[in-house]
Amino acid sequence: MLRKEANRNEIFLFASYSIANSSMLKRKNVFFAYVVTLPAIIFLLLVVGYPVFYLFQLAMSEARVEAGSLNLKWVGLENFRILFQDQYFLEALKHTLYIVVTSIPVSVILALVLALCLDKIRRGRGIMQTALLLPWMIAPALGAAMWRWLYNDQFGLIDYVLRLIGVIKQPILWLSDPNVAINSIVICDVWQYTPFCTIILFAGLQNIPTDLYDAAGIDGANALQVFWYVTLRLLKTQILFVLLIRTVFTLRIFDYVYTLTRGGPGRSTEVLATYLYTTAFSFAKFDYSATIAVILLLITSVVALGYVMLFRGVTEG
Amino acid sequence: MRVPSTQWRIKAEIGKFIIWTILVGYTFLALVPVLWTLSTSFKPRSETLEMPPSLIPHNFTLDNYVKVFQKTPILLSLRNSSIIVAGTLFLCLTLGLLAAYGLSKFFNFNSQKFFLYFALATRAVAPAALVVPFMIIGRRLHILDTFLILILADSYMWLPFLIWLMKGFIDVIPEELVDASKIDGCSNLGILRRVIIPLSIPGLVSVAILIFIDTWNELLFAMALAESISVKPITTTMTYFYTDIYTVYGWMTSAGIVGVIPAVIFMLFFQRYIVKGVIAGAVKG
Numbered sequence: 001m002l003r004k005e006a007n008r009n010e011i012f013l014f015a016s017y018s019i020a021n022s023s024m025l026k027r028k029n030v031f032f033a034y035v036v037t038l039p040a041i042i043f044l045l046l047v048v049g050y051p052v053f054y055l056f057q058l059a060m061s062e063a064r065v066e067a068g069s070l071n072l073k074w075v076g077l078e079n080f081r082i083l084f085q086d087q088y089f090l091e092a093l094k095h096t097l098y099i100v101v102t103s104i105p106v107s108v109i110l111a112l113v114l115a116l117c118l119d120k121i122r123r124g125r126g127i128m129q130t131a132l133l134l135p136w137m138i139a140p141a142l143g144a145a146m147w148r149w150l151y152n153d154q155f156g157l158i159d160y161v162l163r164l165i166g167v168i169k170q171p172i173l174w175l176s177d178p179n180v181a182i183n184s185i186v187i188c189d190v191w192q193y194t195p196f197c198t199i200i201l202f203a204g205l206q207n208i209p210t211d212l213y214d215a216a217g218i219d220g221a222n223a224l225q226v227f228w229y230v231t232l233r234l235l236k237t238q239i240l241f242v243l244l245i246r247t248v249f250t251l252r253i254f255d256y257v258y259t260l261t262r263g264g265p266g267r268s269t270e271v272l273a274t275y276l277y278t279t280a281f282s283f284a285k286f287d288y289s290a291t292i293a294v295i296l297l298l299i300t301s302v303v304a305l306g307y308v309m310l311f312r313g314v315t316e317g
Numbered sequence: 318m319r320v321p322s323t324q325w326r327i328k329a330e331i332g333k334f335i336i337w338t339i340l341v342g343y344t345f346l347a348l349v350p351v352l353w354t355l356s357t358s359f360k361p362r363s364e365t366l367e368m369p370p371s372l373i374p375h376n377f378t379l380d381n382y383v384k385v386f387q388k389t390p391i392l393l394s395l396r397n398s399s400i401i402v403a404g405t406l407f408l409c410l411t412l413g414l415l416a417a418y419g420l421s422k423f424f425n426f427n428s429q430k431f432f433l434y435f436a437l438a439t440r441a442v443a444p445a446a447l448v449v450p451f452m453i454i455g456r457r458l459h460i461l462d463t464f465l466i467l468i469l470a471d472s473y474m475w476l477p478f479l480i481w482l483m484k485g486f487i488d489v490i491p492e493e494l495v496d497a498s499k500i501d502g503c504s505n506l507g508i509l510r511r512v513i514i515p516l517s518i519p520g521l522v523s524v525a526i527l528i529f530i531d532t533w534n535e536l537l538f539a540m541a542l543a544e545s546i547s548v549k550p551i552t553t554t555m556t557y558f559y560t561d562i563y564t565v566y567g568w569m570t571s572a573g574i575v576g577v578i579p580a581v582i583f584m585l586f587f588q589r590y591i592v593k594g595v596i597a598g599a600v601k602g
Contacts, residue, residue, distance in 0.1 A: 032505045033423030040416035040476060041432065047473045048439040051450035058449065070453060114343060117336045130588050131344045134351065137580045139534030141552035145573030146350040148559065149357060149566055155366050157353050164369075191347060199592055252443045255536045259559055273445040273537070280449045281541060293446040300443050 058290035079291040092275040103189040111197030119205040136195040140255035178268035204238030244307035358571035381571035398550035404468035413479035421487040436477035448541045462544045470538040486520035523590040551576040
């Protein structure tokens with residue numbers, strides 16, 4: 001009887017102790033959780049949140065440099081009204097979109113072919129992967145040194161080879177002909193980013209179970225049907241991802257344009273990023289540059305959101 | 318029976334041949350810019366202007382490299398690049414690992430989601446859009462033209478990415494392991510140090526390499542936010558070689574090679590991790 005009582009007391013004591021302890025522990029854990037997570041949140045708020053807020057403020061103001069400081073005067077959407085009548089801006093937008101619609105299909109199709117080939121070989125795959133990936137490691141700013149030299153119209157290799165095999169008679173002015181220059185940038189862009197697309201698509205191919213191919217073979221599907229109904233269908237997510245990344249990054253293209261042509265000759269290769277850069281840093285029109293930046297931000301966000309929604313549709317249905 | 322099997326074998330052989338032709342052909346074309354640049358960088362000036370061009374230099378010389386190191390601030394730029402990369406890596410890894418650990422093991426699903434989407438939104442902001450605000454705010458805070466602002470600017474893209482990836486890696490560490498070390502008397506930080514970090518090293522390495530390469534290659538912020546030669550990284554120093562109408566191609570190509578080497582060496586050593594990091598990034602978005 002007594003022992004039972006004591007035992008019960010002990011249990012009660014133990015239970016209350018552990019409850020108190022666990023809530024204390026929980027409180028300690030919550031505190032710890034905030035201490036480790038908050039620095040990153042604060043960093044992102046200060047380094048991205050505030051500058052983006054400031055960008056919008058700048059875009060809707062008239063900025064004047066007075067006594068070394070920048071004074072903002074609210075003008076609403078006036079800058080945007082001017083922007084949409086700005087011939088240079090519309091041209092820059094057109095060039096950016098041109099690079100998007102040429103470079104991306106070429107590099108993704110090329111990557112798909114390479115990934116399919118890579119998937120089929122066994123020996124030498126590691127070496128091929130390394131070699132294929134190499135251009136992606138090279139900074140566009142440094143790769144430009146290579147391409148400027150290749151594109152040289154007197155001593156460049158490309159013109160020399162093309163003349164040697166008789167494709168052209170006159171040298172192509174890769175970087176100084178207004179009609180050609182933008183395509184030279186597209187070539188660099190394809191060269192730089194095809195490796196990345198290849199690796200992503202290759203990883204996707206590796207995830208397709210082999211019995212699916214076998215099943216399709218037993219059902220009597222030919223190679224094209226297998227490719228269409230099995231490979232492409234199961235590669236959808238990766239293809240969409242590659243398209244998303246490539247689109248968002250190509251809309252922001254800056255490095256190759258700036259290092260190869262600086263938007264020239266004339267304005268034939270001016271893109272959104274170079275236009276906003278020169279507007280701010282060569283002409284000190286910060287408000288107008290911010291306006292272009294807001295448009296760039298909106299375009300990339302809408303594109304990204306569109307892809308994300310497509311993603312959802314693909315992965316769910 | 319024999320006829321279809323040999324036919325099939327011939328077909329397979331032809332297929333193999335086509336596959337290898339495509340792979341080797343494309344790789345060769347893709348590597349031509351690198352090889353040609355490498356070859357030019359070892360040629361004396363007279364030979365760079367020779368027609369027809371020689372792929373293997375007749376008069377092999379290291380003169381371009383010597384001149385580039387002596388007469389241009391490329392060594393200083395390499396140092397600056399290294400400082401910026403190291404700072405960015407340190408900042409991203411510290412903040413990112415802590416936040417990923419906190420999110421993964423202490424917050425419920427909804428708070429996790431809220432934070433992850435916030436991080437994703439910051440990552441979606443184009444660098445070109447932030448150049449002007451960074452410049453103006455940096456001037457106001459007197460941190461323009463310092464390593465600090467370049468490190469902050471370079472970190473903003475990679476911190477969200479790192480948090481997403483690391484949270485994924487930490488999520489799969491079994492709860493029992495964490496509980497066991499808690500019972501053994503590990504503090505929360507002790508668990509991070511003794512359990513979480515050792516187990517997520519492969520993931521950490523692959524993300525770190527991506528950050529290294531991307532930061533080393535960054536041009537836009539470096540051009541806009543650094544002015545003095547003692548801060549400018551290699552990518553901006555390279556643009557000097559492009560401005561002159563009269564370009565010394567030997568110098569330009571050798572400087573380009575020197576700038577590319579660190580990233581390439583990194584890649585050759587960690588190739589497996591890179592592929593892993595890229596793929597993990599693809600899955601997590």
